[in-house]
Amino acid sequence: MLSVRGLESGYGRARVLFGVSLDVEPGQLVCVMGRNGVGKTTLLNTIMGVIPATAGTVTFEGRDVTRLKPHERVRLGMGYVPQGHETFPQLSVLGNLLVTLEASPHRDESAIDEALEIFPRLKPLLKRRAGFLSGGQQQQLAIARALVTRPKLLILDEPTEGIQPSIILEIEEAIERLHTSGLAVLLVEQYVDLALRMADRFLILDAGHVVHSGSADELRGEEVHRLLAV
Amino acid sequence: MQAFLNQLPVGLSIAAVLLLIALGLTFTFGQMGVINMAHGEFIMAGAYTAYLLQAVVGTAAVPVALPVAFLVAGAMGWLLERLAIRRFYGRPLDTLLLTWGVSLVLQQLARDLFGAPNVQVVAPGWLSGGLPLFGTQIPYARLFILALAVGCVLAIWAYLARSSQGRRMQAVMQNRRLAAIGGINTGRVDQLTFFIGSGLAGIAGVALTLIGPVGPALGTYYIVDAFLVVVCGGLGRLGGAVLAAFGLGLLSSYAEFWTNASLAKVIVFAVIIAFLQIRPQGLFVLRSRALT
Structure with a gap:
């Protein structure tokens, strides 16, 4: 479904990614792990086209999307929830959705009900300005906002970072639910145990290289903990 | 007291014109960070549109010109964005120089096309005379300008709050990168914003023909004041622009009335400098948990 080959990118002269390759098959949950500053967010941003790729290709459903703009990739079915539970603060929750x-190709309003089904906590808040929600509610809104475009692949960047524990659980359950319903997910996650519970496959980044990848069972080895230790 | 009342419609109509001009600026400046010095020339284009239509429709030129000037000035703004400004996004100083150059070119073009001397647009008969109030008269022309500004503010408000295009515009203004990631074609939103913002300047130009002559440098008299309104009101804020326009318009017209034109400018600038010391972010700010 998503196939990344030899991807390189960076900021100005500072190169961050060095030939990263990864695959997400339909219905699979793939988890990207690694310490801070190894290029996880840069990888997702490059896959979405927020940062241009300097080399390599991104293929989505057999189509080369490496040169497409972010909004064109969204229209093809890639949904992206960036880091930091961002919203449009002056719009209402409903306005955000x-x-x-x-902007999506289907424009089917029942997609909002489907997203609210996943995050029922947002239902009583629809008229509230998004800027006044708590961090956890904003993160749920951010994921819901990606879901209403009915993505085929959901890309999440640390969805539980800086969120109160009670809501972390809800978000985790929601991702699990989406995954079991057949949605492909590419997830960046710092918590090893969370990743272990959910991921079908994982890869570990270090200094812009993929240093380890495999199935969830392999993640339990010693080697992995060494690579992730701070 | 009488003098105060006499001056009130003058101040209010100047404020209304400033508001129309600043409305457009607050969106192009607020959404795209573009300091568009050529915005003043879209005012001039709107005024000359009324002048040209006068040859065709006579004294009905002003009402007929309102929609036409919106389209003419809007199209000019759209062209400017497509041909030049979009290549300079994220480089505010370069855009400033670029649009200043465009502004000079447009002024010279107007001089070549219409001649350097000022021209006059005759107001329709139903706008002459005035409404008697407390022993003084409020000219209908100035009331018309005020109503025009109120109408435009309401229209923009409804557009932003109720239409899907307006919602998209707000989203881009509040977080451009997030809007793009959400699937919004930000380039197309920018084009539309520029069209509407410039079109409003065209409407302001038509309004100006009611209170003065039309010349190639018409826009330059208002552009600085309009930027002051935008800065004082807070970027991209409708309510802030309204308050700042009326504050600035009334202040400058009364200061001008009680002192003289140059001293009035000094007073206005002094007040604004003092105000920005206290509230550098302007009257209204985007405030939320997300931004703090």
Whole structure:
């Protein structure tokens, strides 16, 4: 479904990614792990086209999307929830959902109900300004906003970072639910145990290289903990 | 007291014109960070549109010109964005120089096309005379300008709050990168924003024909004040622009009335400098947990 080959990118002269390759098969949950500053967010940003790739290719459903703009990739079915539970703070919760729905190819309003089904906590908040929600609610809104475009692949960047523990659980359950319903997920996650519970496959980044990859069972080895230790 | 009342409609209509000009600027400046010095020339284009239509429709030029000037000035703004400004996004100083150059070119073009001397647009008969109030008269022309500004603010507000295009515009203004990631074609939103913002300047130009002559340098008299309104009101804020426009318009017209034109400018600038010391972010700010 998503196939990344030899991807390189960076900021100005500072190169961050060195030939990263990865695959996400339909329905699979792939987890990207690694310490801070190894290029996880840069990898996702390059896959979405927020940062241009300097080399390598990104293929989505057999189509080369390496040169497409971010909004064109969204229209093809790639949904991206960036780090830091961002919202459009002055729009209402409903406005946040409508604005991506209206930009999506299907424009089917029942997609909002489907997203609220996953995050029922947002239902009583629809009229509230998004900027006034708690961090956890904002993160749920951010994921819901990606879901209303009905993505085929959901890309999540540390969805549980800086969120109160009670809501972390809800978000984890929601991702699990989406995964079991057949949605492919590419997830960046710092918590090893969370990754272990959910991922079908994982890869570990270090200094812009993939240093380890495999199935979830292999993640339990000593080697992995050494690579992830701070 | 009488003098105060006499001056009130003058101040209010200047404020209304400033508001129309600043409305457009607050979106192009607020959404795209573009300091568009050529915005003043879209005012001039709107005024000359009314002048040209006068040859065709006579004294009905002003009402007929309102929609036409919106389209003419809007199209000019759209072209400027497509041809030049979009290549300079994220480089505010370069855009400033670029649009200043465009502004000079457009002024010279107007001089070549219409001649350097000022021209006059005759107001329709139903706008002459005035409404008697407390022993003084409020000219209908100035009331018309005020109503025009109120109408435009309401229209923009409804557009932003109720339409899907307006919602998209707000999203881009609040977080451009997130909007792109959400699937919004930010380039297309920018084009539309520029069209509407420039079109409003065209409407302001038509309004100006009611209170003065039309010349190639018409826009330059208002562009600085309009930027002051935008800065004082807070970027991209409708309510802030309204308050700042009326504050600035009334202050400058009364200061001008009680002192003289140059001293009035000194007073206005002094007040603004003092105000920005206290509230550097302007009257209204985007405030939320997400931004703090």
